[in-house]
Amino acid sequence: MSFPIREPDVSGRFVRRINRFLGVVEIEGKTEYLHIHDPGRLPELLTPGVVVWARHKTGGRASYYLTAVELEGELVLVDSALHNKIAKWLVESGHVLRSYTIVKSEPTFGGGRFDLLVKNPAGKLAFVEVKGVTLQRGLYALFPDAPTARGRRHVEKLVELAKSGSEAWIIFLVFRKHAEVFSPNWETDWEFSRALVDAYNNGVGIAVVKLEMYKWGLKYVKTLPLEFNGYRNL
Secondary structure (H helix, E strand, O other), rough: OOOOOOOEEEEEEEEEEEEEEEEEEEEOOOEEEEOOOOOOOOOOOOOOOEEEEEEOOOOOOOEEEEEEEEEEEEEEEEOOHHHHHHHHHHHHHHOOOOOEEEEOOOOEOOOOOOOEEOOOOOOOOEEEEEEOOEEOOOOEEEEEEOOOHHHHHHHHHHHHHHHHEEEEEEEEEOOOOOEEEEEOOOOOOOHHHHHHHHHHHHEEEEEEEEEEOOOOOOEEEEOOOEOOOOOOOO
């Protein structure tokens, strides 16, 4: 069983990134604007000349919507709009949070919004935050690839939930084929990394799931171990 990805309409060569959500791509010799839904910096993915896969987009400045990057023999999903759906599929298929059931998407709590509300086998509700991971160094998958005050606030809210007796989880979706370990990215965002350690120490569950993309879908590979000591040269 796999998670289907809508087949892109075209492939092209990435030219440059204009801002968080807009880039330039060359498709069949023509320069076009490309919508980039993932707000991360993606420095190791969106390099000039790399092959990208995209689908047609209507409305707005961009004519295309980025789906994936083809990098050194692997396809890397770059569409954060799919993260919630992927996490739901993982739960429903029993790959993560086995025997939990989905209650709703984007539940609110205390003025904040999370990605999923699930129910554990005992019938207790749990809030879930989902993060996509595309940065890899050596065998390490790292998050985030850019400072994320919003991400830190999400983690802190989950700590509040856990301290109040509620169940809370973070699911990291790793989209890099050769990653074997996950670590917070201390060098890029110390505050988020420290918040993640605090969450772990206060009972927030952390699940790291490695996925591999093919043309056109995602398959579950395995869960990855979590290290808090930071990236080492493995």
